[in-house]
Amino acid sequence: MTERVVEVPEPGLRSEPMLINLGPQHPATHGVLRLLCELDGETVLKVTPDIGFLHTSFEKLGEYRTWNQIIPLTDRMDYLAPLIYNCVYVMAVEKLMGLEVTERCKVVRVLLMEMDRIFSHLLWLGTTAIDVGAFTPFLYAFQERERIYQLHEAYTGARITTSATRIGGMMADFPEGWTDSLRNFVETFPKTLDEIESLLTTNGIHLGRTLDIGVISGEDALNHGFTGPNLRASGVDYDIRKDNPYYDYETYDFDVPIGENGDCYDRYLVRMEEMRQSLRILEQALERLPDGPINVSDPRVSLPSKTDCMNDMESMIHHFKLITEGIRVPAGDCYFAVEGSKGELGMYVVSDGGEKPVRWRIRPPSFVNLSVIAKLAEGHLVSDLIMINASLDIVLGEIDR
Amino acid sequence: MGLRDDEGGDPRSLAGVQGLGQAKGREGGLLGFGGPTFLTTKVDFVVNWARRNSLWPMPFGTACCAIEMMASAASNFDLARFGMERMSFSPRQADVLICAGRVPYKLAPVLRRIWDQMMQPKWSISMGACASSGGVFDTYSMVQGIDTIIPVDVYVPGCPPRPEGLIYGLMMIQEKIRHESLSEHYALRAEDPSLVGRPCADAEEVEALAGPFGNSTQQEQLTSLAQTTRPARSEDLLP
């Protein structure tokens, strides 16, 4: 890691640093983020992020909702990869309950999480390219995102706020032909990815804007709490799908890209390669998607079928209680983390045996990733600050919750 | 009887202003006062046509609705066909403020400041349920509808609204502009400088608008809003 020395061009000229406010309303801050920059000309001496402009108190609201009613809230935090949030929340609660979902449900959730990883990285790609000045990749990326929007909508009815999971399974099984559409996407997406790469990866301007910018070493990254592609770009091999696998990820054949220098360019390369690896996982998951029920039939969580409810009094009462009172989760706490698109996404749920949580904590990867920006941006120019901010891939919805 | 009520009322008050399309009251030559004339209708036509077909949106995007707004601007739904592809991030150059997403109280002064910095003529769209009424989030930190902070012309419901929904809202703004008239210029465009930075609704209106309803606590009040002194709107639905 090179030490960045701030060189003063004219030492004899007395000057004072300038305080500039970037945001919270700003095209390049990727959300309502306020960066307070102390500048010496164009050089950043110190940057202080100010967050909280999107604080929606999800965690407090969760304490007033039953366990299944929280699921629509999870879409709205990381709105770039809502299915990952849906999945990790129910996975945490299911682990606390000791509930094992069906085999089909596991593969379905893997499919949806990998699809949303691509979804999130595409938005990162489009907006980062715009920050560098390249408008075309934004349009290409959004065109591909439209296809995933169609997939979301065909499955759940909503483009972004999917709320697809339920405790014990999913809201519904895939409609007919959905897996064929996904397979079509998996087959045709690499071509667009190649086109975007040809625009950016060896582009001199892009290289000039990203090489050796925002460098952080592996140890510093770990001490500062980086996870996900940011950490792997600094050389640390930590991917929850490999190191603490869930849903049979150890049986899927995929690689985890690791960077070398920890600069913006490595973060870019790591995410581009991750999209390709996600496609590999998607192909394998589509191959192995087993038939069978999508929802577990556990009386603690599963609703009896309507036919049973109409014919059998116990089923009717059971259905009534599950809907009006909500499911009950045994007392205890559970921290469950998955490899989200931005890093380690964890949910910590605490229950006292009731139908609402005592505490619902979201460990947002972007929150911790953003705190490092002060260290990354010192000594760089203002335009590099924008690039560093973009390369961290933050989403303010999950930072502020 | 003129546009300005010199008796000292709210300059935005319409107590003395004629309704649309009526030429009663004082005759005032070609330009007229209080009602359109031949010349003003032609000028209105051209001015309104120019304004509505080259709106520059100010995207005040905060959360999920901002992503749908970006999708509206991208190729599939394409705001460029409305003349709106030039998203103006500087409020000084913007016409329509699209508040897309939830607004917490920490962000409210920012929103108000951006709105105050926009120059007339300006319109605002409250995109999404959270901007219109607080949405799912009836909590300690959320503004329960940005109409307590800034005046809103069009509300686009949805969580998030589809891009077609946003486009429909933008077309409603265009429709609204179509029915404007330069002869009501003062009534439509006047802004009281002493209201800069202050909320758009006073304390009672805020309590009425932001009262708990639906899933938060027992329902207290339905949607009938306290009367404001905005000009009467033309039909909100497109033909």
Next chain:
Amino acid sequence: MDESGSAFDAVEQGPGVSDSPAGTPRGGDGDPAGHPSVTALQGRFGATVLHHEVQAGDQHVVFVDAANNRTVLEWLRDDPEQRYDLLVDVTAVDYGGGNPIQIVYQLWSVGRKRALRVKCELPIDGLSIDSVVPLWKTADWLEREVYDLFGVDFRDHPDLRRILMPQNYAEGHPLRKDFPLRGRFSRAEQTRRALSQDYHDDYTADALEVGGAPGLAPPEPAGSTDEPEDTP
């Protein structure tokens, strides 16, 4: 439980008071042999480790005396057998009803691929604990958030101030159980306060010192004609 109530009632009533008589709920004692760090901790620190339990099947939780949290966590980070180099999360749990607040540290060792949860309990009238920012820089913002939302004071934190709520927020600490969902002030008052924030509230005190009032540069000392140094 009210059998005839609807789910809306449950939502309206909000979280109930914990019905454990004293202290926060604890699980039964776990088997320390299931986790090498736990046995090592108990061996090394003895009485400081107050309790150990296993939650959710295989998650080991260790309760540690709050006065020694930094010592224990430092050992967990530095000991060659433990090496918990990633501080995943710092958070707090308020059970309500005057029960102590638990500070929860979630740790992960990248090399050993192990997780551990360390909890410290603070009495509701003594919410003060040592900060672990000297150990992991991750804790900087995470502890600020716990301070903001729970009111826990972290001693020796480099910059302990509100992070999610505005700096002039006067309604208290939102995630505490005695804090109502819609806030303590009326909506009109919250709106009024939000919009009456002073321009200078946007900036911290030391930020305002930067730049200062524009002034003239002092006259050049006689005899020095500066040539620019090597161009950078």
